[in-house]
Amino acid sequence: MNNFTFHNPTKIIFGKGTIPKLKDELSIDQKVLLLYGGGSIKKNGVYEQVMQALSGYDIVEFGGIESNPQYATCMKAVQVVKNESIDFLLSIGGGSALDATKFIAAAALYESGDPWNFMNDWDSIKSALPLGCVLTLPATGSEANPNAVISRAETGEKLAFINAHVFPQFSILDPETTFSLPERQIANGVVDAFVHVMEQYMTYPVNAPLQDRFAESILITLIEEGPKALQNPRDYDTRANIVWAATLALNLLIGVGVPQDWQTHVIGHELTALYGIDHARTLSIILPAVLKHQRRSKDDKLVQYAQRVWGAREKDREKLIDIAIERTVGFFKQMGAPTSLGDARLTFDDVPKVAPTLEKRGANLGEHGDIGAKEIAEILQMAATA
């Protein structure tokens, strides 16, 4: 096992009917900015529950945060924070609203020029406004981590930042708020969480059996519960298990002391930034190609994954690796997610800018840092057809 530091101070308040607990987490003298997306929270009753919980509080609202939240939108919210002397940011929605909230929290107190700078210099963030969230979409794990991903339309960039100052102080996870999600968002969330686990697991063994088994536990749970959520969208326990799985998939716990990969995410972010594909769908397209491309360097873990997650009993290692990749593709298909560029009606020639853009940024991806522009192009070629 490698050395590590683990510190996750976010308070998780989990379960049905927990939104009223908001008032225990916020002081009445804090001026709160409510941040949300396109308004689905006004249709599914979440907005009303939040407003009821915060009755008597001094609240300002900022709606209209888009999927793949934009720098320009965030900067408008930063202006509101400054004009209104906001003390606390409360995000309501999924990972997009929350990631934007994290950027805004850090940008509002940033003193080293344009906040976009900190996307390339995470440690330059020295403080952030306190923030919390009411989560309505299980997927990104943003509710219990210090990560955020922000896009910038004018430059075609989609970049992540990580800084401990933007851990949510609290996150309220009421699985009932996810009942009204469209099928595609349920599927995207399950796939996103699944790939978060794979990025921290599918590397090479370092004698860390607990991290491996925790990762496998989350994968198996998503494989069991994901299809149930599509079949029976109002089953509480199914939703609860998916919400908790998605949080644990990226609350930093399973990745401690082990190598991590993240190439699927980095390549996927470019497909979203340049070609507008849903985040989770970029992952279900790219991951199978990454596994095929690196079946040699990831062989021990592919075999373990085939055996423990998919219950494969074959003796032959090559056969086990085949099964590992086939079953992963099969699961994504079962969730209705594309597993090739072709499934998204694209060809290799439709995505010419990904490899050069990542090369320009000096990408050395993968757990060994040996995936450069040439390999990224090979992966995209492999992703062309399932």
Next chain:
Amino acid sequence: MNNFTFHNPTKIIFGKGTIPKLKDELSIDQKVLLLYGGGSIKKNGVYEQVMQALSGYDIVEFGGIESNPQYATCMKAVQVVKNESIDFLLSIGGGSALDATKFIAAAALYESGDPWNFMNDWDSIKSALPLGCVLTLPATGSEANPNAVISRAETGEKLAFINAHVFPQFSILDPETTFSLPERQIANGVVDAFVHVMEQYMTYPVNAPLQDRFAESILITLIEEGPKALQNPRDYDTRANIVWAATLALNLLIGVGVPQDWQTHVIGHELTALYGIDHARTLSIILPAVLKHQRRSKDDKLVQYAQRVWGAREKDREKLIDIAIERTVGFFKQMGAPTSLGDARLTFDDVPKVAPTLEKRGANLGEHGDIGAKEIAEILQMAATA
């Protein structure tokens, strides 16, 4: 899944050579009280490493904290804290030193009379001095939870308290510091961690597959790594895996949203308080009897445990339950732990005070709250012979 709140703010610094990081966690203007036990840290080099890391700091020492730390000892330390205007408590050692440190941290700021009062009124603790630890014995999980157990010789009591103010700010876990532990302490630690998991797992199913699988992950890891640590005490990865398993066994994570038991601990604490048996050894004596006694009410989980943790493939449920209990006993024996009162050279008649003492305290133990004095006596009778 049941509703829950999960909040664990302790920073874990894990790995070989991490003791020098102490200086990043303590401000030079804090006056630090170093708390430790019988002096083994002066033999194994840990004391020296700590003093080197804290060179230049204003340090006071308080040694001599016993196993099953005593109220009287803690109160002496509280006097030192007050006389010396201590700002921070740094525990070095295992769960005993750390639990004492937690009591002292709360007692030093307690304003509602004798600090022993808070053992029966946990919420009366309104603040505590900040504390941290350098852990040298994996077992209790105290390094990442708000729990402590304190004994009082003059009344024969051994009681636990739980309060969020006593979470360690940080815990440094260097597995190399555990190399010099005697075999009995290694075994005790593994058994203690194992039973912590069982108390949060071996109840009844509530459709919480992730909590179940995380618990099973820790049990399997302890079953695999525990015997290896006895065979090869200086294998770093084995020790690292045990240390991390013991922390995760009781950092509150696996117990969220599920019923919990803790009857083995409560009965075991009496065996220690009244008859001086090692804590872990009371658990390995009592747990098998609890499983036998409650094989009906715990049946679904016993079957699942036999299948998933012990890999049993039998079809018959009664047979699976037998296997669950037999293998648990077998594992404790493999670790050199007693599994009956007889193994500890005691009979049922030697422990007459346990049931009446717990009855006086109004004990309604177990996940259903239906284990009273009569049942405790039955359990002890069953524990008489293996």
